[in-house]
Amino acid sequence: xxxxTPTRExxxxxxxxxxxxxxxxRRRYLVVVVGLAVAAVAASFGLLAWANPMPVGSRGxxxxxxxxxxxxxxxxxxxxxxxxxxxxxxxxTNNRIITPSIMGFESLYRxxxxxxxxxxxxAGVVALQGVPQFLIQVAxxxxxxxxxxxxxxxxxxxxxxVMLLIGIVIGAGLGSVATFMQxxxxxxxxxxxxxxxxxxxxxxxxxxxxxAVPLCLAAGLGLWVRSQRLxxxxxxxxxxxxxxxxxxxxxxxxxxxxxxxxxxxxxLVGPMTFFGFLVATxxxxxxxxxxxxxxxxxxxxxxxxxxxxxxxxxxxxxxAQGMVSVIIELVGGTTFLxxxxxxxxx
Numbered sequence: 527x528x529x530x531t532p533t534r535e536x537x538x539x540x541x542x543x544x545x546x547x548x549x550x551x552r553r554r555y556l557v558v559v560v561g562l563a564v565a566a567v568a569a570s571f572g573l574l575a576w577a578n579p580m581p582v583g584s585r586g587x588x589x590x591x592x593x594x595x596x597x598x599x600x601x602x603x604x605x606x607x608x609x610x611x612x613x614x615x616x617x618x619t620n621n622r623i624i625t626p627s628i629m630g631f632e633s634l635y636r637x638x639x640x641x642x643x644x645x646x647x648x649a650g651v652v653a654l655q656g657v658p659q660f661l662i663q664v665a666x667x668x669x670x671x672x673x674x675x676x677x678x679x680x681x682x683x684x685x686x687x688v689m690l691l692i693g694i695v696i697g698a699g700l701g702s703v704a705t706f707m708q709x710x711x712x713x714x715x716x717x718x719x720x721x722x723x724x725x726x727x728x729x730x731x732x733x734x735x736x737x738a739v740p741l742c743l744a745a746g747l748g749l750w751v752r753s754q755r756l757x758x759x760x761x762x763x764x765x766x767x768x769x770x771x772x773x774x775x776x777x778x779x780x781x782x783x784x785x786x787x788x789x790x791x792x793x794l795v796g797p798m799t800f801f802g803f804l805v806a807t808x809x810x811x812x813x814x815x816x817x818x819x820x821x822x823x824x825x826x827x828x829x830x831x832x833x834x835x836x837x838x839x840x841x842x843x844x845x846a847q848g849m850v851s852v853i854i855e856l857v858g859g860t861t862f863l864x865x866x867x868x869x870x871x872x
Contacts, residue, residue, distance in 0.1 A: 532768070573601075600727050606787075725798035812828065
């Protein structure tokens, strides 16, 4: 007589449709967002309160804090711009290595700053200051990018890879021109120019913020609204077209919004080549999802924590707040190597 013994079946793994595959992934995402938000608040308070001689909450404390508030807003604008622009750019190009700086924005910034000092002397730095000059720099950068996109992404032989290569060539050419002019400067002129060749929060003028903030918010909102389209574009051009998406048009619109964000950030504080790459790399590791509506908040918070932390260390530990990009290169490069070795792939 054979008796059937009941077997214990393995309970099925519950999965969910949407941005997260499991509930654990959703909980992890919430923990990451809350942790980054707490770190952002702590960094903000540290920048406002550290080395403030007045008691916390007193009238004198807030007067001193208000003077530091402009730097905090600049950090928020740069983190917002660089984070959203880099994540969107890497999605559009389907490449997590290249960044918007490959299109020559930073080389153009260096060429403009160097040309002003080369032709006008030290007074050229003063000539580039002011809201109209800031808007002109942003407009020139965006116009160059849009012209490049419109030329190379239209027509029958549109090719994103060719556009990226031409962007590299343009950036290298502008960099070479800037380097040639720098060699012709006097030591005093070169010293003044060198201070503006690094990403520096102190380079930003508070008078630029009423213009820079609305531009960044408008471009950022445009990318946020197109989050679902970016999710489809991440599948590749063929898959996106097969799903009914006008891939060429979305690429043009997305790259234009990216251009506005990067142009504002670069014209505001100067070039920060490695910052966007660092933020995007950390974001992909922390978010645990491919949904851009969830990725964008993590990217912005990560960018703010990284930049505010770097600014705090350079200002209050090394007393060299003008060299924020140095610590970002150091810490960012180390963090990238750790993440790359742990994952084993990009």
